Every structure is written in structure tokens, then in C-alpha cells.
Amino acid sequence: MSRRMLLRSLCGLQNLSRSSRLSLHSSSVNSKHAFLAAFQTLLHNRSYASTPQPAASASSLNQAELAKFAAIADSWWDAEGPFKPLHVMNPTRLAFLRSTLCRHFGKDPFSARPFEGLKFVDVGCGGGILSEPLARMGASVTGIDAVDKNIKIARLHADLDPVASSIDYRCTTAENLVEEQMKFDAVIALEVIEHVADPAEFCKSLSALTVTNGATVISTINRSMRAYATAIVAAEYILHWLPKGTHEWSSFLTPEELVLTLQRVSISIEEMAGFAYDPLTGQWSLTDDIGVNFIAFGKKQPVI
């Protein structure tokens, strides 16, 4: 079986655990739309006051970017809403994570819970659309986001599933976790670095959170003309997949810049892949073409 085929077959394993399927099915909600409506009602009935926000001075915080996410936070679990691209890409992102992390940590990629025994942090977790499947795959997951409303929604949604409810969600930043001297086997930040104020400082914090010989995984968008045409012009202005202004082209990093930035903080990139969109099937797959969306897996080197 080729590597690509193996990855495709693994994509099929990302569905809900049996217990979560049972808990969702046994509720009175039995259609996707009714479920979403019930979840939205639950959100509107909750207040968003009170949990502490990260200090505004934290170096990675870009308040304008955070405001964009706070404005659409209610839509995290609407698979047809502004986060649809992340929902559709999720199986492909998880296939990359399963493949690279299992190889790195010597785990069986065919196991239902390959990440059992590993401690992950999902930095910039939003509403938890990546944190939840990682928890179902056995990882002990901490999900952090700088937007309090995102964390509240992530918590509410995770509580619908006994497995996902183990996720430790916190409204904080990577910098704050470094101050608390927290360490993780894998530090994962997907589609976040293009929204932070200082990417180099952000990478420094991700490295500090990763145990020696642990893994750091980052996905983002290449600062290429092709990315401008597809990820901004097509996705935001023609197809309306994302709200206009979601991305600033100048905030994108090239793969070379990301590799160098990570090298400076003792993370060596070992594997990289691009994401390709097939307009006929509406699906994403992994590709060698890193010209637009890409994901990088790195190993934390011992600091001498």
C-alpha cells in the first residue's frame, strides 16, 4: 500500500467514538440541522462573562485578529458556516498527525486510540474541532485559545461526548503556559501562526512547551502569489468560504521562513506536506505541493 493510500485509509478512522455516537443518537436531536439549532440555543442561553482573559500584553496576541474570531465564535460547530474549510480539511490534517506522530512516538497507526499515554496541547484550539478527535484518539488534550468565547463553546460542545469531556480547555496563551512551566509530548498549532502578532516569539513559546525529543506541528498558508489568488481572492471574495478579511497575505510565512524560525528555537522540521483541494469531490488530500496550504512536523532537539 502506498503512503498516500495509507493516509487516505486512515482518514476514515477519524469519526466519533462509539460512546459519542451513542450519546448523540440517544438525545432527542436526530437530524444535523436540529442538532445545530439545539447547540446554538444552548450557546445563546449561556453567558460569556467571567473567565479571565490572557494579559493583552502577551507577545503573540493580535487584538484585531482575535476580534475577528470572537465575532463568529458561535459558528464553530456549523459545518456549513465560516469554519467549513477547517471542518472539511480536518480528516486530512488528522491523517498527517496520525501518520507523523505515530511514527515519531512508536505508536500503532491502526489502533483506535494511537495517542494513548501522550500529552498534547492544541494551541489556538478555537471551538475544539481538532482537540476533540485528538482526545478520541487517546491523547490527553489541553486546548487553549486567547478568545474566551471560543473556549466556552469548545467546553460546551466537548461536554456532549464523555470522551471529549476529558479535554482541559483554558482561555490562555502559549506564553502563559510557558510561565507555568508546562510541557507536552506534542505541541500542535494549526492555522494559528498567521494570526499572531509575533511569529518568532510564538514559535519560541511552542518550543518551550515541547519536551526534548517531543513533536511540534504547525500548519499555515504560504506567502505565495498562488495563495493570494486562492486562499484570499477565491476563498473570501468569490466562493465566500471565509468572511472577507479573514486573512492578511503579508502575515503568511513561506515554508523556508517557518523552517528557519523553528530551527532558531531548536525545532528541526522533519516532514512537510501540502493540502490539495479537489473541486469535483469537495475533498482535501495531502500532496507534495506546499505552494498554498501546508503542514510541518518538527522534532524538539536537546538544547545544548
Ligand SMILES: C[S@@+](CC[C@H](N)C(=O)[O-])C[C@H]1O[C@@H](n2cnc3c(N)ncnc32)[C@H](O)[C@@H]1O
Ligand atoms: C483559524 S483559527 C484555527 C483554530 C484551530 N486551530 C483549527 O485549526 O481548527 C485560529 C485560532 O487561533 C486563536 N488565536 C489567535 N492568536 C492566538 C494566540 N496568540 N494565542 C492563542 N490563540 C490564538 C484564535 O482565537 C482562533 O481561535
